[in-house]
Amino acid sequence: MKTSFIKEELLFQQLATAFENVVIEIVRKETVFVYASKEFVLPILLYAKEKLGYNSFSHLSCVDWIENDEFELVYIIWSPETKINLFVKTRIDRQNPTMENTDMIWRQINTYQREIREMFGIEFPGFVGEKEFILEDWEDVPPMRRDFDTLEYVNDTFFEREGREDKQDVRERIAKRSGEEIPDFAKKYSRE
Amino acid sequence: MREKSTTIYLGPQHPGITGNMMVKLQLEGDTIVKAQTHVGYLHRAFEKLIERRNWMQTTTILCRFCVPEPDPPEAAFALAVEQIEGREVPERGKYLRSLVLELARIQSFLLWYAGQSGSAGLYTVGQWSVGDRNYVLDLFEELTGGRIYHMYIWPGGVRRDIPVGFKDKVLRTMDYIEKRIDDYDRMIFDSAIFQKRAQGVGIINKEKAIEWGVVGAPLRGCGIAHDVRKDNPYDAYDKLDFQMGVFEGGDVWARAKVRQFEIRQSISMVRQIIQNLPAGDFLNKMPNPMKWTIPAGSAYGKVESVRGEFGFHVVSDGSDKPRRVHARGPAYVHGVSLLEDILVGENLADVSFIMNSLGVCPPEIER
Amino acid sequence: MYNDNNAQTIVEYIKNFTRKNSLFMLAYGTGCGAIELPATLTSRYDAERLGVRGAATPRQADLLLITGYLSTKTLKRVIRVYEQMQDPKYVIGFGSCTINGGMYWDSYNTIKLLDKYIPVDVYINGCMPRPESVIAGFKELQRLIAEGKADGATKYKENLDWYRENQKKVLKNWPLVEYNW
């Protein structure tokens, strides 16, 4: 069965007429992606909120594409009339990451920006908010970046209980102790 | 005369705080002039850990996102993954998912009864409702094997089918819970003291609700009808008959009324699911879980938890591990900046009361 | 017959008996295990019949429950709370994550081994422990107290330097206040 995308097409038309330099993609039912460069994000969000009725802000998240040397910021907004999740995606440079402050449109963006600033080290010029959000006295690389190795950090900082450092498969030892055979289906998922 | 202002640290070690977080309050007399939330005491770096696990191993982490109600995160993640992969869920799997989500909602409502009345000083209702919550947890134990963390909802369906005689047990438990919540309501909603304390406290008006992105019961308590189960139906919710509880006022009382209405809706939904449970498969067979890869793409899966919209933004790069998973719990909105805003002007005695009515749950703020 | 030794034994016995039957538990949910505490304290399991009840502030408490994983940010508060408690005091580590990190073995923000930072009298394993096992943990602690073996606080005083060193390894930039007992 072919799904019809009537309201998605309508949104496509509206956005395409209003903005020229954006790429719009209807991904699946009730999901529309907009790829824009970073200076277009604020106008698109404002337009969608004021003109198209996308007055509910769902999500702001950041993805680290380390191989392209880019961060991707994803703004997800939702409209109570069309029920479409509109993704506004933008890519910013990873070396000196800055992004426009958008917390005057929706106040809750404040919290998201605080988190992203702390976890990815992205600066939002003009953004007022407490510096520390989740972490305290953090001196390392912002932890959610892909180049931060959490296991290495753990080995450097914390103690491990003895007997756990090898992280070996203990099923054989348990089987020997209980005198039962390892079933065949379990052998399949062995760690080797 | 200038009033002397006091600073009170409500938390992290404080009996009145809902979880491990801190609200720094500046008081003049008993009135709050400034509130500042501090979170991060529960940060476990889930999102970092998920990037190191393969798709199947994430299930153990997902349920721990939100402790009082562990199923919505699983469901939201599964929905997002299914959207990316285009995987279908069998009809029975959908119904079983809704069943678990509704049972989780009921047990979370019972926990809310305890929190709301306990923060008002009425411990009896809390003792009753948390005691009765064990009966719902028993159902979970029989169905999934775990009391609190279930790891039951998988992308593509649910982990196992219902055991023999489970339907009767669910119906009997629902009858019992329905009888008991009448008792709680008589203690809470008929109490003149509770009415006096709840009415006109912690008000969120409609404009503020939209501006701050309030979701769930607090939003419906402002008179705005929004529920993910109705707006973007997932699982079996488009086939179930239920209503949203929408009340005007935006204060603690309205939010309490919404929840009082919705727990009965949930019970009725559980009954409908049990009666209409279709036969057939419950899980769409997936490939070897250790080699399971998901095509590149991203999606936002959202479900309605007790406190509001719970969303997962999942990004896959085509490998066997998630590229990025970002969760957005309702408390992320309610518990940080909104709380700072609405606490100003309130009485110190009402802080815990308001936090309980908003459903501030720190584990999902900091993850 | 009634020499000093006997009298002391009797006094010790009474002390230990009352201590074991009256445990004031600090209301501090440090992690997700705190969700099973309401269930433990209410009708089906009712820990109050064992004399376990909540205490609001560390000054009044005897028992500190570390309910689950400890992030480094919480660890600071836990140490401070622990040092504010009055002797005799006991610690129960609750859940697998306090024993060896549990499922957070590779998380950069949670400690893996609780007894390197504060002395632990009893561990309860499981993720999360059921109320039955919590009560079993209380019982075990009561047995230790009755036998006079729950001496975590003394251990902490005697090896304070060692504990401080471990704590400083995780908690940088944090002045650890003088511990006076």
Add this chain to the structure above:
Amino acid sequence: MNTILFQLSGALATILLAFTVGMFYGGIRRKIIARIQNRVGPPIYQNFLDVIKLYSKDTSIHHGAMQHMGPVFAITASITSLMFIPVLNGDGWFWFKNLNFSGDLIFLVYMMVFGSLGMALGAGQTGNPNSAIGVTRGLSQMVGYEIPFVMSMVALMAQFHTTSITGLMNIQMQENTWLMFSNPFAFIAAVLAMLGMFHYSPFDIVHAPAEVASGPVSEFGGKYLGLMMSSGSIFAFVKLTLFVDVFMGGAANLIELVIKTFALYLIPVLYGVVSPRYRTEQAITYFWKWPLFFGILAILWASF
């Protein structure tokens, strides 16, 4: 010489009696609450275990002299008021006479406030903001319930032209009636005020755990808390016995006393189990509404 020794031993016996009865009432209260909440509950001697344990705890907190004095003030106030209460009436057990020959209602009404004031000083010294807020709440709430209480006492004094508790008891014995029937409005006002005096729910905002940790006693652990608990138990006995003496004709023997006081004690306990907590200003409004009204009625009743 003998009389002094006799009186001292009598006083000790009274204190012991008050302590034991108060402690057991506390234990029974916990048991009753547990049963209402569907639980087994602790054994009724649990409070004794708690107190002994608290006395055996170390105390290493020093916030200044007043911090040490606060609990001492509280227990002093309790014991002093106890000394002026006739425990038994008429030719009841002579051991419990103590100072009740001069048992003066006006003095007692003031003495009962003294403990809270001492406590306030002690809690203020600790510097814990929770204590400070708790104390403020406690004192404001005291203003609320003291007024109807004093009015009801004044009504009795005016009606029977005596300020002596023994005098009131004698009147009840001679007329063979209870004052709760002679002046019912005074009784109602006093009982409503008693709800506030006990600091049980709905008037437990002083040490509401969800708001101010445990209020004035936030910083008091170990022996201090033990002293506070003992003082609280003795004070509960004082209040109950005073009410029994004044309104219910006193008791001829200990068993009667226990029955009467326990019946009275059930009122705040049971009312507390089913009530949420009032905020401070709501509590004061409450006390200044019906209890005050009944207090005025009681005075009018006494004057006409």
